Amino acid sequence: MDAPTGSGANHLEANSLPAEETVNDTATMPNDHSIHDGESVTSSPSVGRTFTVDPSLLASSNGKYTTTPSDNAVNGNLDPSHSGTTDQIEATTNGVQQLAVDASTAAAGESTSMGVGAAKKKSKSKKKSKSQRGLTAPTGFEEFYVDAPLTPAEYEVEKELYDPELPFSQRLEVAIQRFCARRNMDSDRKDVFDKYLALGGISAGPKQFSGGLDANAMSDMSAADIALMKATHFVDIDKYGGEQAYEVDFVACAKTFFSSRVPQLYYLSSVNSVKDVKAKTNIIRNFLKYLLHHDVCPEYKSQVIAACDICNLTDQELPKTMKAQSYFPGDFQTACSEIFGGIYQGKYARNPHWAPDAESYAGMSPEDAHRTFKIGLAAQASDEVTKRYREQNAAGNLETLKVYNACLEITELLPADDGIRRFYAKHPAAKGLSALGRLKAKSWDPPFKPFRDLTAEERLAETKSPMELYEFLVEDYVLDNCFIGMKFETTVHDLSFGLKFFDNISGVFCSFYGTIPNERLIGWRKPEDEPLGPREKNIIASALEDVVGGEEEGTAVLAAPRGDGVNSEDIEEAW
Numbered sequence: 001m002d003a004p005t006g007s008g009a010n011h012l013e014a015n016s017l018p019a020e021e022t023v024n025d026t027a028t029m030p031n032d033h034s035i036h037d038g039e040s041v042t043s044s045p046s047v048g049r050t051f052t053v054d055p056s057l058l059a060s061s062n063g064k065y066t067t068t069p070s071d072n073a074v075n076g077n078l079d080p081s082h083s084g085t086t087d088q089i090e091a092t093t094n095g096v097q098q099l100a101v102d103a104s105t106a107a108a109g110e111s112t113s114m115g116v117g118a119a120k121k122k123s124k125s126k127k128k129s130k131s132q133r134g135l136t137a138p139t140g141f142e143e144f145y146v147d148a149p150l151t152p153a154e155y156e157v158e159k160e161l162y163d164p165e166l167p168f169s170q171r172l173e174v175a176i177q178r179f180c181a182r183r184n185m186d187s188d189r190k191d192v193f194d195k196y197l198a199l200g201g202i203s204a205g206p207k208q209f210s211g212g213l214d215a216n217a218m219s220d221m222s223a224a225d226i227a228l229m230k231a232t233h234f235v236d237i238d239k240y241g242g243e244q245a246y247e248v249d250f251v252a253c254a255k256t257f258f259s260s261r262v263p264q265l266y267y268l269s270s271v272n273s274v275k276d277v278k279a280k281t282n283i284i285r286n287f288l289k290y291l292l293h294h295d296v297c298p299e300y301k302s303q304v305i306a307a308c309d310i311c312n313l314t315d316q317e318l319p320k321t322m323k324a325q326s327y328f329p330g331d332f333q334t335a336c337s338e339i340f341g342g343i344y345q346g347k348y349a350r351n352p353h354w355a356p357d358a359e360s361y362a363g364m365s366p367e368d369a370h371r372t373f374k375i376g377l378a379a380q381a382s383d384e385v386t387k388r389y390r391e392q393n394a395a396g397n398l399e400t401l402k403v404y405n406a407c408l409e410i411t412e413l414l415p416a417d418d419g420i421r422r423f424y425a426k427h428p429a430a431k432g433l434s435a436l437g438r439l440k441a442k443s444w445d446p447p448f449k450p451f452r453d454l455t456a457e458e459r460l461a462e463t464k465s466p467m468e469l470y471e472f473l474v475e476d477y478v479l480d481n482c483f484i485g486m487k488f489e490t491t492v493h494d495l496s497f498g499l500k501f502f503d504n505i506s507g508v509f510c511s512f513y514g515t516i517p518n519e520r521l522i523g524w525r526k527p528e529d530e531p532l533g534p535r536e537k538n539i540i541a542s543a544l545e546d547v548v549g550g551e552e553e554g555t556a557v558l559a560a561p562r563g564d565g566v567n568s569e570d571i572e573e574a575w
Contacts, residue, residue, distance in 0.1 A: 139184035141282055147182075147293050162296050168248065169235040175296040176202070176233040179287055192280050193287070197233055199261055200253045201246065201518055204233050248300055250307040252516050254284065258314040259513040263321075273319035285311040310512060316483075317510040323481040325508040328488070329501075330478040331364070332376045332436055336501035338369040340400050342493060343504045375429055379420050380436045380473050381499065388497035402494040405506075407449070408470060410486045412440040415476050434475040441470045444487050447515040470500060485511030 138145065150158065161178075162171050176197070185193065194204045235246075258281065262268070268276050288308050291297060297304070329337070337344040347363030364372070377386060392398045416424075416435035424430045454462065470492070491504040 139186075140182060141184070141189065141286055143282075145286075147290065150294075158294055162294065164298065168297060168299075169246075171296055172202070173234050175291060175294065176287075178294075179290050180232075183286070188279075189283050192283050194233075195261065195265060196253075196257050196284055198522055199257050199516070199518055202233050202235055248303070249516075250288070250300060250303040251310060252514065253518075254307040254310040255512045255514045256516045256519060257284070258310065258318060259510040260515055260519065262318070268318070268322050273322040274315075277318045278315055281311040281314050313512065314510065317486070317512075320481050320483055321486065321508045321510060324478065324486065324488075325505060327478045327481055328505045328508070329490075329503050330475045331372050331434065332473050332475065333501050333503055334364050335369040335372040335376070336493070336495075336499075337503035338364050338366065339373055340398070340493060340495060340501075342501070343491070371429055372433060375424070375427065375433060376436045376473055377499075379423050379430075380416075380438065385498045389499075392497050397496070399496045400493050401496055404492055405489065406470075406492045406502075407444045407446045407487065407489045408441040409444040409511075410439060410441050410482055410484055410488075411469075412438075413479050413482055413484065414438040414440070415479055434477055436473045437476050437479045439472045439474045439479060439482065441472075443468050443470075446487070446489070446513070472500060472502060483511070487511065487513055 161174050180193075183189075197204065262277075262280060266276070266280070285308055288304050288311070291304050292301065334344050336342065338348070339345075344363040348365050377389065381389075389398075415437040421435050424433060424435045487509040489506040490502040492500060492502050494500055
């Protein structure tokens with residue numbers, strides 16, 4: 001049956017309804033919106049609702065008809081047993097035709113939704129690959145990266161830039177600027193590099209009052225002048241009293257940076273210490289090799305090569321100092337500290353309420369401490385020390401003679417021999433204990449040691465006095481992370497029967513540990529010519545709070561004096 005036209009085109013007469021009409025999601029609405037016998041009419045494939053008119057439920061006596069949709073609703077508001085008038089069926093048919101219109105619109109590439117106006121889909125932009133974003137490009141810090149050989153033109157340019165007749169500070173500023181331009185400096189690398197330069201007296205940031213660079217100005221300048229004007233790192237001559245006050249020492253800067261500054265500024269995990277340390281030494285080593293490759297400072301070539309060796313030595317020693325600091329003092333030293341009143345005495349807590357699954361929180365239980373101490377004493381102590389211990393222990397006069405802070409340098413490492421290992425393996429009381437070795441050390445004068453006001457005679461006598469030697473019993477797993485020349489600061493206890501032990505570790509350092517005066521001047525600013533004292537500043541600041549604006553522009557009226565010794569002339573001058 002053809003659908004009527006005009007204003008009543010969407011109206012279905014009761015007598016013209018076919019026996020059964022079905023709306024499902026398997027066919028397409030005809031363009032003339034006709035409903036034929038036995039045909040299926042659909043809206044959009046995404047709708048998925050079916051509408052059926054059952055002839056057995058039609059009742060023409062009262063003009064009402066009952067619809068039985070196979071889904072809960074055609075338009076979302078009809079229940080399975082809803083009865084409606086002809087107008088309601090007309091509204092339902094309108095909805096079916098609207099669905100067909102939506103389906104044709106969807107075929108044209110637009111998005112449709114039931115009962116909601118059509119909206120265009122936003123096209124998703126494809127994510128760029130790492131290569132397109134430049135993340136896979138060479139950074140210049142790869143392990144086997146080398147700079148390409150210079151061309152004749154580049155050689156002539158650098159011959160002018162790094163002329164030995166130019167001041168060293170100027171050549172260094174240009175070299176730093178060109179190095180940064182040829183390397184991919186991310187935020188982490190730049191942070192390490194800037195801190196290294198700051199330690200060496202080189203500040204980072206734009207030069208003030210140098211003016212901008214335009215095309216006209218650059219056309220009359222040489223390559224050396226342009227590079228110097230573009231430099232963002234410069235030697236802060238005013239801070240150190242002029243260029244003549246500088247002492248060029250690449251080795252001292254490298255030693256201080258890696259042994260003192262890096263452990264202070266960066267967290268170096270004992271687990272990933274090797275990777276973390278190499279990431280930092282690679283930056284400085286790369287810069288030093290750049291200076292050698294481009295012949296920036298031939299007069300300091302030997303120093304630059306020695307500084308590269310410090311970088312290589314840092315890769316070996318600094319990770320071990322991080323691990324040794326976490327393993328020190330070892331089980332035997334902890335046991336001595338628990339028994340003889342050291343820092344670990346009374347620190348043990350078995351199954352504390354805040355960590356019920358933990359075996360111990362800190363320290364060592366008294367039972368384990370005595371077992372560890374006696375087994376270690378029997379395995380490694382000399383006969384004389386063992387005899388004294390037995391005698392004093394029987395008499396009950398074991399005591400600590402002396403407790404003092406000491407800075408020590410390791411001179412010899414003696415791991416446990418095969419006999420001691422067999423003793424620990426076979427003795428029933430040594431189950432679960434690590435074999436003991438020996439650590440020998442000597443006293444060390446650190447750079448941070450406080451100055452001692454001694455007379456010339458006392459200082460001479462101190463230099464001639466024999467150096468004190470130390471020997472400690474330490475487990476092999478601790479000795480594996482130590483090396484000859486390693487330095488550490490600790491608290492030493494001298495016991496009455498001839499044994500020494502240490503417990504409180506203040507710091508562990510590389511063999512080349514050192515400091516330079518530049519470290520104290522980091523962040524320094526030139527003071528005012530005539531600085532005001534704290535009292536004068538507070539008084540003037542309080543007086544200025546009482547200043548009120550005058551009636552005329554540019555005038556001010558001061559409040560009455562406070563009686564604190566500052567007159568109105570001083571305040572007017574500050575104002």
